[in-house]
Amino acid sequence: MIPPRLVCTSRRIFDRRTFLKHAGVTAAAAVAFHTYPLWAWASIDVSKNPQPAVKNRAPLASNAFYRLPLCSIRPAGWLRAQMEVQANGLSGHLDEVWGDVGPDSGWLGGNGESWERGPYFVDGLVPLAWQLDDVRLKAKAQHFMEWTLTHPSPNGMFGPANNDDWWPRMVMLKALTQYQEATGDTRVIPLMSSYFDYQRKTLPTRPLRDWGKFRWQDNALSVIWLYNRTGDPKLLALLDLLHQQGFNWKANFADFRYTQRITPEVIKLSENNGLNDIALATHGVNNGQALKAGPVWSVVSGQESDRHALRVMLDALDKYHGLPNGMFSCDEHLGGPNPSQGSELCTVVETMFSLEESMAILGEPWIGDRLERIAFNALPGAFTDDMWAHQYDQEPNQVEVSLHSKPWTTDGPESNLYGLAPHFGCCTANFHQGWPKFAASLWMASADDGLAAVAYAPCEVHTTVRDTAIRIAVETEYPFRDTVRIHVEPAAEVYFPLRLRIPEWAERGVAIKINGQSQPAPKAGTFAVVDRQWSPNDLVEIRLPLALRVTRGFQQSVSISRGPLLFSYPIAEDWVKLQEHGEKSSDWQVFPASGWNYALAVDENNTKTIATEEIAIGQTPFTMKTPGVKLHTAARKLPSWRAVDGVADPVPQSPVTSDEAQMQIELVPYAAAKLRITAFPVLKS
Missing domain, CATH: 2.60.40 (Immunoglobulin-like)
Structure with a gap:
């Protein structure tokens, strides 16, 4: 049976009574929202008026694929259910419980946070709201869009006047492009054109610095988006400026020097507010965003070396900092291959976005493999089941979630708590883009x-x-079937x-x-x-037969996969509430309530000893309640492998021996287990 049609709201204006019935929001909120123009209520009805992909204009090189306009792809099945969980969790209520994106935000004209957090929030909220056709979420996003579109400066600058940093505007530009595709709002392109003209004239005397310098490729993406719609040749000159002033990621990885776990001393973290070039070059989120730098610039240069830069970067990150969940360690700087190190949630969603954009440009199938590996494991692995709490850092071998100082390279003791804004609030603002942009990237022209x-x-x-x-x-029901x-x-x-x-x-x-x-x-x-x-x-x-694979990693440890799903041993969990943020949002510690130090009796060349059990797939499959599939394998306890201060020691070098009795243990999908072991030592045969 074909699923029912999922269509965006047709282009029309709701009267107040119709809106209240449709949205189910309070009368007070409806009065506030009713002041919006047509765009607040409308979106392009893709079922009646499908929009073609916009291709690159000359002299830009052709992509292999092209992203379809937002709303062309709508989630169904378990993916829609997962995005509805997100909408009912922090993504749909963050402005109500967290002041940084609340009514006082600088991006709403207030005196509050005026840097990256408002743009980060809207960059994920826009695709979530319009893909779900959720009027309540559209209205929240529209607050930010309206203020941004109606308060540009005469010189073309936009955003809070008390912060002229180029970086947060790079993020808001991404939100604006998605919003324009979903609604057709005619105000977006003139605003972007004026801003880019201002930026082109101003960059020679006020060049990119710190975050903007290292994230220039995000700015370039929006310039290319606009050039493909207007053909303004001055935009090509702006692209050249951005490339000249931006950090040279290709050269950085052509001679990659950061092959060891980064320490604060190595990068002189105490100097210049942590904004030295070496600190920024080893910063995890910067690297995740930079993965697309070569492919994006290849659209301008046409050079094969730029197209190949993504593979060069990932090969180096995998070799020296790779983790079993498809990510590289970065807590918050590059941390080496020990699976007890963490990955920042911002890096997860930015790496996904880089892979999605790189897939469009390069069209190479291995990029889709990596994207699914992260989307089906690392992304949901950082959230509670209801998505009302998230981690700043997640660990593949995560035996405790608590206030401890280890094992982080440059982060602090709140780093792997589940909560509203553990450690830094950047991930609280930024995680929203993960599922919606993945859904929007499933198909391309x-x-x-x-x-x-x-x-x-x-x-x-x-x-x-x-x-x-x-x-x-x-x-x-892929990836579970x-x-x-x-x-x-x-x-x-x-x-x-x-x-x-x-x-x-x-x-x-x-x-x-x-x-x-x-x-x-x-x-x-x-x-x-x-x-x-x-x-x-x-x-x-x-x-696509979901064959079992046993893969070697750090210290010759093994991880087990079935198709794109990674499996972990689920440690029994004891949740302890630290602090409440309103009725539903809280900060949590999680302590182990069972043993975890197992060594596996497996053979990477013979997976027949691992039994597969398929079970019912629920509406929220990345949970212990309905994990979709389980594995059963032989193991022995390894008493010498211990945890110190809540952190699992590095995996012992395999092969190992144990006098403990052999038993069968159960493995579940990585994201279902909030405490877990994912990289195991292997027993000597």
Whole structure:
């Protein structure tokens, strides 16, 4: 059965009574929201008026793929349920419990926080609100959009007058581009044009500095977005300026020197407020954002070395700082490969965004593999089940969540608490973009006027291909199950190539059927291309056998995966509330209520000893209540492996021996276990 249509609200103005019935908000709030113009209530109805992807203008190089406008892809199934949990949690209520994005925000004209937190919040709130067609969340986002669009300076500058830093405006520009795609608001492009003209004239005398210098590629993305819509050649000159003044990430990784765990002394963290170049070059979020720097600049340069820079960066980060969950350690600077080190949540969502943008530019299937690895493990692994609390840092081997000073490189004792704003509030403001931008990146248009499935999750797509409206409905319980059903519904018969990403781990047994007819077996790590005349009610079925994999890591430890899902041993949890922030938001410590120091009896060349148990998939699959699948494997306790001050010692060098009795232990998806062991020592055979 094809899922019901998910459409954005049609372009119309609600009267007050209709709005109250539709939104279910209070009368007082409705009066405030009613002062908004058309844009507050409207969005482009993609089911009736699908919007094509906007391609690169000359002289920019062509992308392999192009992002579809926001609202073209709407979440369904478990993904929609997960995003609704997010909307009902901190994302949908943050302005009510956290003053930094509340009514006094500088980005609402107030005297409060006027730097990055308002823009961060809206950068995730806009796609969440419009993809869910949630009037309440749209109204919250509209507060920020209205103030920003109606308070530019005469010289073209926008944002709070008491803060002229280039960096927070880079974030708000991303929010504005998404908002314009969702609503068609005609005020966005003139504001961006005026601002970029001001920036081009001003950068020679007020150049990029600290955060903006290291995150210039985010600014460049929005300049490219605008150039593709206006063709203004002065924007190309601005791109050159940004590149000249920005940090040279490609050169940094061509001779990568930061191969050890970073310490405050190495980067002179106490000097210049921690904003030395060496501190910023080793900062985790900067590296996550910079992953797209080479691909973004390749659109301007056309150079293969810029296109290859993403792979060079990830290879170095994996080699010296890689963790089993697809991330690299950064708590908050690069921390080495020990799985007891953490990764900052900002880095998780920014790495995802970099991979999504890089996939559009490069079209390389391995990028989708890494994106899914992070999205299905590290992203949900940083939240409580109801998404009312998050961690600043998460650890793959996380045996306690408490106020301790270890093992962080440069962070403090609140770093892995679950809470409203543990440690720094940047992640509180920024985490919202993870799921919505992932949903918006599942499908892309290809340069040859086709479509590409770059990641798999249940969704519905409305777009146009060769001037023909197309609706695609994806039914799947992937990554918990191995089958993806894609319903293709063109308004009329149309010929185009459909690309289906085949993960590198899917080495055997992949099968594709079109209307029940088997297709040639595709090769792992490629895009399978189905080039044909598509008709209404065509059905594509993909089977991606979720083979078990045992992967070596730090100290020859092993981690176990099934498809894109990583598995962990769930330590029994004892939750202790530290502080309340209103009725639903609290800060928590979590203490272990069971043992955890197991060594596995596994063989990376023979996974038949690991048993798989598929169980019911609930509306919130990344939880212990309904984890979707469990693994069972042989293990022995390893008493010599201990924790000190709430932190697991580094994994002992494998192989290890133990005189303890052998037993079967249960593993669950990484994100379900809030206390967990993910990288295990291996028993000597």
